[in-house]
Amino acid sequence: MTTTPKDILSKEYKWGFSTDVEADVAPKGLNEEIVRFISHKKQEPEWMLEWRLKAYRHWLTLKNEEPTWANVSYYHIDYQDVVYYAAPRKPGDGPKSLEEINPEVMEAFNKLGIPLGEQKRLAGIAVDAVFDSVSVATTYKETLEKQGIIFCSFSEALQKHPDLVKKYMGSVVPYTDNFFASLNAAVFSDGSFAYIPKGVRCPMELMTYFRINQADTGQFERTLIVAEEGSYVSYLEGCTAPTRKKHQLHAAVVELVALDGAEIKYSTLQNWYPGDVDGNGGVYNFVTKRGKAMKNSKISWTQVETGSAITWKYPSVILQGDNSIGEFYSVALVNNRQQADTGTKMIHMGKNTRSTIISKGISAGRGNQTYRGLVRVMPGAENARNYTQCDSLLIGEKCGAHTVPYIEVRNPTAQVEHEASTSKISDDQLFYVMQRGIAAEDAKFMIINGFCREIFKELPLEFAVEATQLLKVSLEGAVG
Amino acid sequence: MSNTIPILEVRDLHATVAGKEILKGISLTVRAGEVHAIMGPNGSGKSTFTHIVAGNPAFTVTSGQVLYKGKDLLTMSVDVRAKEGVFLGFQYPVEVPGVRTAQFLRTALNAIRTYRGQPEIEFKAFTQFLKEKSALVEMNQAMINRSVNEGFSGGEKKRNEILQMAILEPALTLLDEPDSGLDIDSLKIVANGVTQLRKPDNAIVLVTHYQRLLNYITPDFVHVLIDGRIVKSGRRELALELEAKGYEGFKKLTAAPA
Ligand SMILES: Nc1ncnc2c1ncn2[C@@H]1O[C@H](COP(=O)(O)OP(=O)(O)OP(=O)(O)O)[C@@H](O)[C@H]1O
Ligand SMILES: [Mg+2]
Numbered sequence: 001m002t003t004t005p006k007d008i009l010s011k012e013y014k015w016g017f018s019t020d021v022e023a024d025v026a027p028k029g030l031n032e033e034i035v036r037f038i039s040h041k042k043q044e045p046e047w048m049l050e051w052r053l054k055a056y057r058h059w060l061t062l063k064n065e066e067p068t069w070a071n072v073s074y075y076h077i078d079y080q081d082v083v084y085y086a087a088p089r090k091p092g093d094g095p096k097s098l099e100e101i102n103p104e105v106m107e108a109f110n111k112l113g114i115p116l117g118e119q120k121r122l123a124g125i126a127v128d129a130v131f132d133s134v135s136v137a138t139t140y141k142e143t144l145e146k147q148g149i150i151f152c153s154f155s156e157a158l159q160k161h162p163d164l165v166k167k168y169m170g171s172v173v174p175y176t177d178n179f180f181a182s183l184n185a186a187v188f189s190d191g192s193f194a195y196i197p198k199g200v201r202c203p204m205e206l207m208t209y210f211r212i213n214q215a216d217t218g219q220f221e222r223t224l225i226v227a228e229e230g231s232y233v234s235y236l237e238g239c240t241a242p243t244r245k246k247h248q249l250h251a252a253v254v255e256l257v258a259l260d261g262a263e264i265k266y267s268t269l270q271n272w273y274p275g276d277v278d279g280n281g282g283v284y285n286f287v288t289k290r291g292k293a294m295k296n297s298k299i300s301w302t303q304v305e306t307g308s309a310i311t312w313k314y315p316s317v318i319l320q321g322d323n324s325i326g327e328f329y330s331v332a333l334v335n336n337r338q339q340a341d342t343g344t345k346m347i348h349m350g351k352n353t354r355s356t357i358i359s360k361g362i363s364a365g366r367g368n369q370t371y372r373g374l375v376r377v378m379p380g381a382e383n384a385r386n387y388t389q390c391d392s393l394l395i396g397e398k399c400g401a402h403t404v405p406y407i408e409v410r411n412p413t414a415q416v417e418h419e420a421s422t423s424k425i426s427d428d429q430l431f432y433v434m435q436r437g438i439a440a441e442d443a444k445f446m447i448i449n450g451f452c453r454e455i456f457k458e459l460p461l462e463f464a465v466e467a468t469q470l471l472k473v474s475l476e477g478a479v480g
Numbered sequence: 481m482s483n484t485i486p487i488l489e490v491r492d493l494h495a496t497v498a499g500k501e502i503l504k505g506i507s508l509t510v511r512a513g514e515v516h517a518i519m520g521p522n523g524s525g526k527s528t529f530t531h532i533v534a535g536n537p538a539f540t541v542t543s544g545q546v547l548y549k550g551k552d553l554l555t556m557s558v559d560v561r562a563k564e565g566v567f568l569g570f571q572y573p574v575e576v577p578g579v580r581t582a583q584f585l586r587t588a589l590n591a592i593r594t595y596r597g598q599p600e601i602e603f604k605a606f607t608q609f610l611k612e613k614s615a616l617v618e619m620n621q622a623m624i625n626r627s628v629n630e631g632f633s634g635g636e637k638k639r640n641e642i643l644q645m646a647i648l649e650p651a652l653t654l655l656d657e658p659d660s661g662l663d664i665d666s667l668k669i670v671a672n673g674v675t676q677l678r679k680p681d682n683a684i685v686l687v688t689h690y691q692r693l694l695n696y697i698t699p700d701f702v703h704v705l706i707d708g709r710i711v712k713s714g715r716r717e718l719a720l721e722l723e724a725k726g727y728e729g730f731k732k733l734t735a736a737p738a
Contacts, residue, residue: 431558
């Protein structure tokens, strides 16, 4: 790399770049200048800028291909009315540690029982917090470094480990993948990067906290996790956003690479602002998450989704290597006017590959959700197996739940099973639980929690407690 | 007759479900320390009666009174009745998937204790308490760690009801056919459990079809319920008479107003 940031800067000017380069916030709108501005702000290597520009130009060709097949409806998003980059006020003295974060924000986290507090960090979770677009704090870095584990913000990884990033970025989700993935590739701001060396078992949970702070700001994180042969990592991701009257756009990309014999467990607690009772405000959450599983490796996605006005998300596994395993455990809750179209894709390519999908959907208020899942067995995938179970729980009369499974089997040895159910909290159950002295609302939460147990038990213990809390907060008033 | 306030006093209770009258004037007084057995043919309204006392909203009380320790039970919500000390052992215990029995019972006990102004029971103390009580009905740890009644056999479900009674220590227990579907050993376990829980300050209303259970749990009174009315009440011997003669002889009594 011979290009220095200065060169990029001058190039930008040559291109007619007129934005104040010292600004903390990019002007609204999207064009090549903005892409350059972001790349420049982050002092990225030239190849990164090139990649972004290719993605941007590709995205332009997709202009009329914003996905419309999902069972969600929303007003047209004006992509020129979004701010694509916002750094903390003064980049130099932006928060360096969690202690410096606005106490209001910390309070909001605490309310949700989110483990950003010191005592929880002591409990052994390494945390990386991404506020708006910049990663502000990564704890436990040194402990991890001793074992050769890299856990840092994506920007830092680009500076310190450019070869690793270059090798794996886009290898699972190419910038051409879909409308939102292309957009992300062009303008992604920050995110987390984790690398677990060969044979290393990561000794603690790695965690990233994402939060959209600034009004009108889109958040486009990119996360890349690479688990070398025989390694193991459990990664947690939490998301919140403050109450805003206007919709906010979130289009993230997550790529997981599990090399031979590696295992990645990826857990998400998503609580983006869902909008108010009438559907004003709330985050539009369009996310592409995918993992590539090599020989004898395993990738598990576990997610508890209670937030966002609209969720469009299908964490997937490409079972490329023989004997690889893919799992998807999900609880998705929609209340008020929330809409979710979510599910997974399991692409079986290797022999003896196995996948398990357990999806629990809870609909309340006027919420509407669709499970959309694809199980594809390629011709070479001898003895592939899939088990899918989709359960929906309806609370009230005005909500909806739909299940759309796509099954494509191109190998006769495959075994694919699909089970689905839709239920309500039965009067008998409620009477039974209340007869033991438990008040109506608590009884309903208990039954709802029971419905989610198969998923919650997949979460690390602390996260499971938070998930329960989150569910309760999200359902307040809906089960009265 | 004692002059203390009865635990349960039912006066001329009428109730309907889906517009159909099921209970047609039931009166019953149950005092502390007593066990009352209610017997009657299928569909006569035995379960309905127990569910109404416990507050199941599926049934509508059209007239009459139900007093518990002198308080009007009919105005209380289901959980408040339970917190006051009313327990129903279900004929068909309900499954609560994903909710572990131990967790379920601790939540219930703590809700009741909080209502009574007592401190919540600590996890450790509860675990010990639960262990002792489960020994009473010979329920093992593995079952307690499973979801409430999920995949339990009929007999296991019935034993789980008695375990819950033992944990929650109610003042009034309604047991709806605790013996149905039990093998001979389970029957003894259940009966023995109930007998041990029988105290001078609590009362039990026992619904059963078989006098066999009453060999183990000796009732103070036996009532015959036919077509929504108690057509005859008596002592222990009434159950033996029923067993010998069946309900035929009693059915003609239904025509007479209660
Ligand atoms: N939800 C309901 N809807 C309609 N009818 C009902 C309902 N619940 C009970 N019944 C009717 O009320 C009557 C009394 O039922 P109940 O269950 O109280 O009888 P039981 O005496 O307990 O009978 P068994 O000995 O078979 O348990 C029956 O005819 C039954 O069909
Ligand atoms: Mg009955």
